[in-house]
Amino acid sequence: MERGLYIAASGMLAEQVRQDQIANDLANASTPGYKADRSAQASFADLLLQNSQTGQSVGSLSMGAHVARIVTSLEQGPLQQTGDPLDIALQGDGFLAVQTGAGTRYTRDGQLSLDSQGRLMTVTGYLVLGTNGQPITATGARTPDDISISQGGDVTVGGRNVGTLAVVSLTGATKEGDTLFTGAAGPRPSGTTVAQGYLEGSGVEPARAMVDMIVSLRAYESSQRVLHAIDDTLGRATTSVGSATGA
Numbered sequence: 104m105e106r107g108l109y110i111a112a113s114g115m116l117a118e119q120v121r122q123d124q125i126a127n128d129l130a131n132a133s134t135p136g137y138k139a140d141r142s143a144q145a146s147f148a149d150l151l152l153q154n155s156q157t158g159q160s161v162g163s164l165s166m167g168a169h170v171a172r173i174v175t176s177l178e179q180g181p182l183q184q185t186g187d188p189l190d191i192a193l194q195g196d197g198f199l200a201v202q203t204g205a206g207t208r209y210t211r212d213g214q215l216s217l218d219s220q221g222r223l224m225t226v227t228g229y230l231v232l233g234t235n236g237q238p239i240t241a242t243g244a245r246t247p248d249d250i251s252i253s254q255g256g257d258v259t260v261g262g263r264n265v266g267t268l269a270v271v272s273l274t275g276a277t278k279e280g281d282t283l284f285t286g287a288a289g290p291r292p293s294g295t296t297v298a299q300g301y302l303e304g305s306g307v308e309p310a311r312a313m314v315d316m317i318v319s320l321r322a323y324e325s326s327q328r329v330l331h332a333i334d335d336t337l338g339r340a341t342t343s344v345g346s347a348t349g350a
Contacts, residue, residue: 107333113168114326117144118319120170125316127281128307135183136212136282137305139312141174175278180211181304188247189215189223192303193270195295198284200269201229202238209273211303212282217241223258227282232269233258239266254296270295 121142131137182192191213193199198209214226223231223239230238244250244260251259256268272289279285 108330111326111330111333115323115330117142117168117170118323118326121319122316122323124173125312125319128312129309129316131281132305132307132309132312134212134281134305135214135302136180136210137307138175138177138180138211138278139306139308140278141176143171143174144168173278175276176306177276178306179303180306182298182301183304184301186300188250188252188299189217190300190302191215191252191268192298192301193295194298196272196292197270197295198273198276198288200232200271200288201225201283202232203229203283207232207288208279208283208285209271209276209288210282210284213302217244217247229283233266234269235266236269237266239268241265252297252299254298256297268297270297 124140124142128139193211198211201208201210212225215223215231216226218224221241221244223241233239239258241250241260242265249260256270257264258266258268270291272292273284273286274289276284276286
């Protein structure tokens with residue numbers, strides 16, 4: 104394969120991955136607790152060129168680019184007041200522990216509700232866990248207004264404690280889906296508080312994401328033009344060789 108074609112194509116594929124990542128960020132620009140991603144690109148190992156007769160080094164030839172990894176920004180998002188007693192936001196480092204079909208996962212999305220058994224759950228259907236590792240049941244709560252959640256995460260109904268939110272630190276946090284994370288859970292980070300009646304806004308900056316998308320699209324188009332130019336050159340060369348052979 105003509106190496107120039109490979110390099111141009113690899114650049115297009117890398118930008119396609121970046122476009123998908125940015126599009127997903129924009130789609131979650133209003134998702135509470137969402138954390139924005141960044142695509143980290145890297146070059147493939149360069150090919151070392153040598154003189155076939157002398158063995159002396161001639162130089163290196165790039166093998167193209169690729170997306171090495173997707174990095175998630177865990178910066179604190181803006182707090183938005185909702186007034187809903189089942190909306191909570193974490194201020195500071197830390198994650199809420201929730202129970203999923205795949206095991207315990209962690210989230211910053213504090214949109215909560217009550218299931219038919221009075222247990223706290225996220226709007227996506229995951230049960231919220233307490234410090235004892237069990238779901239928190241708001242026993243005796245007739246309406247969400249009966250539930251009070253302190254800055255320390257204590258959940259009370261009518262002045263009676265029914266559990267404490269499991270707020271944990273997370274080492275090696277890796278995004279799973281849009282708002283869930285995996286990683287090694289540790290003790291609650293110092294200084295982290297719970298704000299009832301608030302939600303943490305999305306970490307996506309739409310204006311920046313749109314600029315990144317335009318830059319990525321321009322890079323994709325540049326690689327595409329290079330690919331077409333090489334293809335045209337090879338086509339003309341093939342035609343010329345064919346004409347010379349026919350003559």
